[in-house]
Amino acid sequence: MKKITTFIFALLITLNIAAQNDKKNYQIRTVAFYNLENLFDTINNTAKNDEASPMMEIKGNRSKVYWDKLDKLGRVLSEIGSKKSHNSPVLIGVVEIENDTVLKDLVKGKFLKKKRYKIVHYESPDKRGIDVGLLYQDRYFKPIHTEKFELLIYNTEGERVYTRDQLLVTGLLDGEKIHVIVNHWPSKRGGTRSIPFREKAAALNLKIINTIRATEPNAKIITMGDFNDDPIETGFKKIMRTKMKKKNVKQAGDIYNPFEDMFRRGLNTAGYRDNLHLFDQILITKPLLTTSKDFSSYKMLNAGIYNPKYMINKKGRYKGYPFRSWSWGSYTGGYSDHFPVYMYLIREKK
Secondary structure, eight states: OHHHHHHHHHHHHHHHHHHHHHHHHEEEEEEEEEEEEEEOOSSOOTTTTGGGSHHHHOOSOHHHHHHHHHHHHHHHHHHTTHHHHSSSOSEEEEEEEOOHHHHHHHHTSTTTGGGOEEEEEOOOOOTTOOEEEEEEETTTEEEEEEEEEOOOEEOTTSOEEOOOOEEEEEEEETTEEEEEEEEEOOOSTTGGGGHHHHHHHHHHHHHHHHHHHHHOTTOOEEEEEEOSSOTTSHIIIIIIOOBSSGGGOOSTTOEEOHHHHHHHTTOOSEEETTEEEOOEEEEEEGGGOOSSSOOSSOEEEEEEEOOOGGGBOOSSTTTTSBOOSEETTEEOSOOOSBOOEEEEEEEEOO
16 A cells, blocks of 8 residues: 555656646747727817717716726736736737727736836727727737738718728747737628628738738738627638638638637627627637647647626626626726637747
């Protein structure tokens, strides 16, 4: 009996050492996306339609509401991926932001200020005055090129519909070249009439990807965003030709969408017209996907939706929906009407 006990004890020590060595041999970085739900400042900008924003509808202490919302968003962002990567995300795509001011205030908040986030942001021509942006931890990611791509769409009367640009940021993640595209595709307002708008957005996204690949065939590209479409809609399946299964991702330009399988299993990130949807997604090109054990460069480990209990409505008509910030012109004390999504990238330590 004593020999058996000694053997088990020695085996446990060996397994523990092996586990420790495994942690030492690999590094994990989190990439995330979050729709910040109408993150507007408290100042009226006469050049924008920000009077229609929920923030400007607040009759009481707007400043108190503003900083409370920033703290809540900062808490969420600080937690995403932290259990596995022991850090907040090194890259965070964000949408529904009014300007770079709100992003600067966000990264200076108590939950994020020690992370040294920097910002990539351009003003979009969006009618609501909202933009897209990218936050990055500059100790790990170094931008080498940033560019915005204007989405030109028109209604049936031939009038332009002003919407968000698509943001491309190319940089070095721990010395490795990565391309990130941040999207906020046109909304579903208008029903089926809005479908061509999102198909145009998909075509623009694919054009950006193909332009990158024209000079860099094995480019590692991440495209993320609030697509206002579920993973099975035409923009993804007919235009971008995204793949749900890894085995179907065969060429360098093929696009893998891990969120399509999540959608098939009934998972969601947002509610729209009394239905739950998976609008928020992160997609990758084949060079970031591996079916082998080769992690000499960054590859996708897995992806997920970040929705701890405190971010979910507990009761009522919207039970199970994200606990949002705004409702009928009032501040609810929630977080966002979307859940954030994330992806782990893993490679052997250099």
